[in-house]
Amino acid sequence: VDDLKAQIALSYSQHPEFQFEQQEFQLERSALAAFNDAYDLARTCGGRLSARQFDWCVQKCNRELTTAFDQLKGQTTDSNEACFLQELRGECERLVNQELRYFRRRTVTRGVSLNGSRARADALNLLRSRHFLGKLPAEAVREILDVGAAALTRFRETARRGGLRRDELSLYQGPVVRAILHILNREFRKQGALDALGAYTGERMWAGGASLELSVPQATWWANSFAGLPRSPKTLYAHIDETIASPKAIVYLSDVDRMNGPTSYFAGAYESLSLNPLQELVGRVVGNVGNAADSPLRAYYAKQYHQSMTSERFRRHFMKLPADMRFNSHFGWEILPESAAENSLCAREQFMVGEGGTYIVFDGARLLHRGGMLERGERIALQVVFSKTNLIRRMVRGMRTLWR
Numbered sequence: 001v002d003d004l005k006a007q008i009a010l011s012y013s014q015h016p017e018f019q020f021e022q023q024e025f026q027l028e029r030s031a032l033a034a035f036n037d038a039y040d041l042a043r044t045c046g047g048r049l050s051a052r053q054f055d056w057c058v059q060k061c062n063r064e065l066t067t068a069f070d071q072l073k074g075q076t077t078d079s080n081e082a083c084f085l086q087e088l089r090g091e092c093e094r095l096v097n098q099e100l101r102y103f104r105r106r107t108v109t110r111g112v113s114l115n116g117s118r119a120r121a122d123a124l125n126l127l128r129s130r131h132f133l134g135k136l137p138a139e140a141v142r143e144i145l146d147v148g149a150a151a152l153t154r155f156r157e158t159a160r161r162g163g164l165r166r167d168e169l170s171l172y173q174g175p176v177v178r179a180i181l182h183i184l185n186r187e188f189r190k191q192g193a194l195d196a197l198g199a200y201t202g203e204r205m206w207a208g209g210a211s212l213e214l215s216v217p218q219a220t221w222w223a224n225s226f227a228g229l230p231r232s233p234k235t236l237y238a239h240i241d242e243t244i245a246s247p248k249a250i251v252y253l254s255d256v257d258r259m260n261g262p263t264s265y266f267a268g269a270y271e272s273l274s275l276n277p278l279q280e281l282v283g284r285v286v287g288n289v290g291n292a293a294d295s296p297l298r299a300y301y302a303k304q305y306h307q308s309m310t311s312e313r314f315r316r317h318f319m320k321l322p323a324d325m326r327f328n329s330h331f332g333w334e335i336l337p338e339s340a341a342e343n344s345l346c347a348r349e350q351f352m353v354g355e356g357g358t359y360i361v362f363d364g365a366r367l368l369h370r371g372g373m374l375e376r377g378e379r380i381a382l383q384v385v386f387s388k389t390n391l392i393r394r395m396v397r398g399m400r401t402l403w404r
């Protein structure tokens with residue numbers, strides 16, 4: 001269970017779909033270390049550095065990122081490979097600057113209370129295992145289901161007619177969602193969940209976004225795997241999220257057991273990967289390469305189901321990256337069946353089963369997770385995204401409450 005990093009490296013090296021006759025790009029250790037050091041300093045000391053010191057970190061990260069990608073670019077004459085590197089570099093620049101801004105945030109203590117024992121326990125669970133579990137009262141679940149009733153009827157009708165895309169079976173904006181968020185924030189605040197999140201992130205948090213979703217067994221986007229393997233890995237769709245600034249929650253609105261799409265999580269797996277900063281950045285965004293409508297790689301890769309690794313050409317490019325900066329945050333699909341990595345991950349996996357109202361609050365960027373893959377029945381759930389709240393948002397919310 002312990003050496004997940006080595007086990008996953010071994011799994012790729014033995015996986016028949018990831019073997020290519022080609023030389024990996026080389027990245028000088030000093031170039032990798034220069035980026036990682038500057039990034040680590042910003043991540044660890046962000047709020048404590050002076051504006052000038054922090055600005056130095058930002059400049060340094062951007063400069064070293066350029067140096068690293070220039071080194072790789074100098075090793076290819078293939079235009080598609082060059083394009084892959086160019087897009088990956090753009091994605092890394094975008095994400096690193098977003099993360100650096102987050103590291104710079106001023107942490108708060110006012111407005112976050114750990115007086116309640118529940119909030120203290122939840123905060124500790126978030127810090128130690130990147131998640132905590134809870135349950136909304138049955139009345140709150142009923143209230144949410146009432147508000148969402150018309151939408152759910154519509155989703156069931158859409159599914160019956162064969163509409164199975166996620167956007168066809170979910171609702172994430174408009175008055176219904178705003179009403180649901182109001183109920184969620186009221187309940188999460190009462191239970192101390194928002195305080196626990198505030199203690200974890202150092203910012204006052206609230207449920208800022210939600211998506212009401214119906215999952216049905218006919219939707220099989222998650223099941224696709226490599227044709228050449230005797231069976232799929234047991235870790236399909238296990239992934240970490242892209243954004244580090246937005247913890248999430250999954251709230252069941254119907255009873256969920258092992259067969260109708262339980263959310264599951266692999267405590268400690270992210271930590272065991274011991275990714276270096278550049279590798280982690282690459283992993284969070286590499287799947288975006290070739291997705292833009294105007295990308296010359298879009299037609300070249302011809303990815304299926306928005307999954308990058310379904311394209312052999314993409315896999316070839318991915319495997320050209322130096323091992324030290326290679327990672328894919330959605331690696332669950334790529335685990336070799338019967339490998340030590342698969343066994344290790346399965347041994348860690350914990351399933352959240354329970355009645356409607358059961359929820360998990362988690363740091364999706366640092367807790368490997370998956371869910372919504374149904375064998376039978378249906379699942380009604382809310383995907384919730386937490387974000388920083390500020391005075392203006394709190395005032396607007398207060399006024400909405402008055403109008404209600």
Ligand SMILES: [Fe+2]
Nearest residue numbers: 239240241364
């Ligand atoms: Fe996720």
